[in-house]
Structures are given as structure tokens and as C-alpha cells.
Amino acid sequence: MVLPPTNYRYHLLVKWAVFFFAFLMISPAKAQQLDDSWETLRSRAYPQWFKDAKLGIFIHWGVYSVPSYGGPESYAEWYLRGLQAGAQNRIDFMKNYYGENFTYEDFAPLWKAELFDANEWAQIFENAGAKYIILVSKHHDGFCLWPSEHQPGWNSVDVGPRRDIVGELEQATRARDIRFGLYYSLAEWNHPLHRWYTDPHDSIHDYIHQYMIPQFKDLIGTYKPDLLFTDGEWFNSAEDWNARQLISWYYNLVGPDAIVNDRWGHGSNIGYITPEYSSGGINTDRPWAEVRGLGRSFGLNRNEKLDAYMTPRKLIHLFARTVSYGGGLTINVGPGADGKIPLLQQERIEALGSWIKTNEEAIYASTQWERAGEYKQVTLQRTDSVIDFNWVRNSPGYPIVEDHFNAEWNGFIMADHTEEYVFSARVDDGMRLFIDGELVLDMWEQNGEGTDSEAMREENETSGNGKILLQKGRKYLIRIEYQENLQNAAIQLFWESPSGEKEIVPMENLFTSAASDAENGLNAIYTSQRQHVAYTRNHGNLYAISFEWPEEQMLLPIPRPDANTRITLLGREGELPWKYQNGNLIIDTSAVKYGEMPGHDAWTFKIENYE
Helix, strand or coil: CCCCCHHHHHHHHHHHHHHHHHHHHHHHHCCCCCCCCCHHHCCCCCHHHHHHHHHEEEEECCCCCCCCCCCCCCCCCHHHHHHHHCCHHHHHHHHHHHCCCCCCHHHHHHHCCCCHHHHHHHHHHHHHHCCCEEEEEEECCCCCCCCCCCCCCCCCCCCCCCCCCHHHHHHHCCCCEEEEEEEEEECCCCCCCECCCCCHHHHHHHHHHHHHHHHHHHHHHHHCCEEEECCCEEECEECCCHHHHHHHHHHHHHHHCCCCCCCCCEEECCCCCCCCCCCCCCCCCCCCCCCECCCCCCCCCCCCCCHHHCHHHHHHHHHHHHHCCCCEEEEECHHHHCCCCCHHHHHHHHHHHHHHHHHHHCCCEEEEECCEEEEEEEEEEEEECEEEEECCCCCCCCCCCCCCEEEEEEEEEEEEEEEEEEEEEEECEEEEEEEECCCEEEEECCCCCCCCCHHHHHHHHEEEEEEECCCECEEEEEEEEEEEEEECCCEEECCCCCCEEEEEHHHHHHHHHCCCCCCCCCEEEEEEEEEEEEEEEEECCEEEECCCCCCCCCEEEECCCCCCCCCCCCCCCCEECEEEHHHHHHHCCCCCHHCCCCCCEEEEEEECCCC
């Protein structure tokens, strides 16, 4: 038998070795390809990087950043929808300052982005302690921040900045320790194949198959984001949106680090959970992140007031609260049309970053303890002139929290005529009206779960009415009870009679007491539970983040630590004395001098090897 030359045998062996190695490398990837069944997709593990990240930055920037305008409590990025829905303030603003024949499309050439620097943004986000970003690649107005061939003339390369915003920011963030994510609106308000909110919801299928799916795959296939945040899904089912197929395709494209959010249409029940403008505490076994702006809008709204913006202290407390519940925070910035992130927004998120830097071992990669924290009941008492409130996503006032609060108004009501009055109310979430102890109006059992979109906020508000005979000039005891569950909060109390049209019950007919010189209005008391300590655990340690500085001692009602447990204050050298008494861990803080306090907003006590 004649053997092949030695060098031939060598090259043959090398060739087979390379082939075998390539087979080993390729085969597992093929074996991990996911099918598009809900069972498979829902059973896929969520990536650890997201669970560990805790903080992300949302970025709403687009054509709507030119007007940067809306009502003080409205979403500025919904400017186009406001025009379509006849929002007079937005219509007048555009006519008065841009011209009678100006259209929303005419804003695009004015969006110059002349000061946009992706590297500067990435540095700001890194300073904030963010571990991921989510850039709005396309909002509901359909304008694309990348050169989408499916939207010629309506993207940031063809008009306006004439730059690939998505591409530039992707490179800048991935050069740092920041994951890159994209927001993509499934629906559009003004697309010729389907005008969302205008056309029937069941007429969307041509839009989805001829336009949305090809555009989606172009965007995601080009930039391969680690995180995908879809939105605008709520009028249609997950099957309508082809959600199973798109999620499976995305997972297989990007791999195990890919993660999607939970907005894929009715019946999807998948993705990390994204409560919006909530109080930042939910109980779930799925990853989640609170989503909100620093103010009341995502896109920059120049009509917002200063008190609408979260202070650094409130932002830090909200963030610590979300982490204590096992979630995180996606805080939004809304750059101006020139591409600069407003200095106030920079200051807020970098203040958060400074706090995180001191306390990061209690934050990144931490997990939820057996309970999120310690709470106490807080109250707010005042006189309210009338019952006419639309708090939207706000608290009625400090120290009341935004969600799960109650209110009660007491005083007297006096009618102008002797006749039957019809009382009615508009409420989100529930209310009861008592006059002279009689239940006149019962709207207590309401759903009131709140909604995420500006145009849908009123859908959960409910109305009712009740009748009672009142005598002119007599003061009747009145009590109004109110409950707020999640997100939007509002209550209005009306009356009408044969002699008077329907109106908010006037201040002149309400009194704080039966005395002749009683103040007009009603006595109000608001109550809620407020978290003042947030717990996290990490590295076998328990961390107690206090939102109030304990002047002499920190008292924690937790099980007894081991006798040799060390307790320290993050950001300060040295141990703190402690004792255990009557079921409470008592940490002595009396020796901590003012100059030793690490910050002024929240303080983290580390209880070592507690787990």
C-alpha cells in the first residue's frame, strides 16, 4: 500500500481538525435556535446582565423636540397626536409661532441637532451610573433616527440632522460599559397603510406585513440591540403584531444577551415588566424596571414647571425603592432640538450617579431581600376649596406617595334652593359621598389600574350620580372618601338641580364648620404608607438604605445578627456600634459627624455576612 506524502497527511489532518472544531462551535448555536412558540419564548431565561444593571437611560428625541411643547402635565412627544385630536393649545402654539399653514412635517427640517455629540451623551450616561440606554429609534409619529429605506424623506439622514443618530449612539455607548437598547413603536399615527387611533383597529394587517415587519427587521438586523423596547401595541393582539415570530427572530439574531419588554399586544405575557410613572414598587417574579421622565413628559416639554422635575433626593429614593423590590429604573432624558441634554436633566442624573458610586455594592447585581423595606403611615392635612383635582401621575402633596393613597374631606354643604339635587362625580379610582350620614354616591369599587398613554388616560375614569333633597340655607354634614390605586389620580364632584346647571360644587357652598364665620372649603386629610428604609442584599450582606438620617440610632426590626457581625456606613471608614433589643437591631449613629456623612439624600448601612 502506498501512503500519501507526509505533508499531504499533515494538511489533511489539519483540515479535518479545523472542520471538527468549526462543527463544535456551530452545532451548539444551531441547537439553541428558538422556535416561535409562546411556551419556548416564555421559558427562555432572562439575561443576567439586565437583572444586575438596575439603571438605564431612556432617550426621547425627534421631530417633536423642535416645538418641545404641551400642557404642563402632557407628553410633548405626543405633539402630532394632539394636533390630530384637536388639542387647541398645540394648534394655537404652532400657528402663532410657526405660521398659519405650518404642518407637523415642517418641523423636520428645523431639527438640526447641530450640537449633538454621541460621545458626550455616553459620558453623561456613564457618569449617571447607567448600565444600559434605550434610544427611541422611531416614535408614534413614524420619524426614523436611522436611514430607513421604508421611510424615505422621513428619517434623520434624509432630512433634519442628516445623520444616523442610532448608529452614532450605538458606537459611543458600546465603547463604554453600557448596553445598547432601542425603542421601536409598532404603530404610527399617520402612515397611509394604517393611521393608528384614526382607522379601525382591525384594519392594521397590511401595515404590519407590508411595512412594519420589514422595517423592524431592517432596524434590528442592522444594529442588533441588546435590549428591545416595543410600544404602541395596546389596540391589537400579539398575534396581530406577529409578536411570536419577531421575538423569536430577534432572540436568535442577537443571542442569549437579548431581552424584550412586555409591550407586544394582548395575550403576549412576555418580557420584562415596564410600569410607567408608578410609585416604583411592584411584586413580580419577572425582571422589571420603572419607566418615567425626570419631569412629567418624556420628550422635552418647555412648558413644564420646575416643581414637576424630580429633585436629586426624590430621584435617589425612587431608584433605591425600585432596587429594593428587585427591579430597577429606566429614567428618561429629553434632549433639546440642538442635541444638548438640558443642564437640569444632566445635574439630576449625575447626582444619582454620584450617590450610586458611593453605594454601588448595595445596588449593582443586588437581589431582593425577604421584604423590600420599612414603612410608616404619613398624613397631609389642609383645607381644599373644591373637589376638583386631576393629579394625573402626581402625589397630592408631600409626604403622600403617588399610588395607593386615600383622602377624606369633611365639612358642611349648603344649597341655594330647596329642591332635589343630583350629585355626580368623575373619579379615578374610587369615591363615596355621604350627606348627613346618608350614602348618596357610591363609586368605590372601581378598577382604576391606570394607563400608560396620554390619549388613554381618561378611559379609566368613571362617572355616577345620586339624588338628595336639600333645603335652602341649611348646612348639611358632608363627607367624601377617596381611594387611589395605581398611576392616574383624579376626582371631581358635581351637582345640578332644576334651578341650576351641572357644575363643580362651588367653594361658596362648602364650609369647614357649622359656625357662621366658617372658612369656605372642606377639611382634607390625605394618608398613605411611605417607605423610609429600603433593603437589598448582595455578596452575603444585607444593606439597609435609609431615606432619613437617624440622628442618634438606626432601628431595624429584623432578625438578630451574629454577635461578631460588623456594621458599617458605606462611604465612611470604621465600624458602628450596635445592639439587639426587643426584636430590633439598633445601630448607634451618634458618633457620626456631619462632615463624615456620605451625602445628604440617603445612607446605606452594611450588615456584613448577614445571609
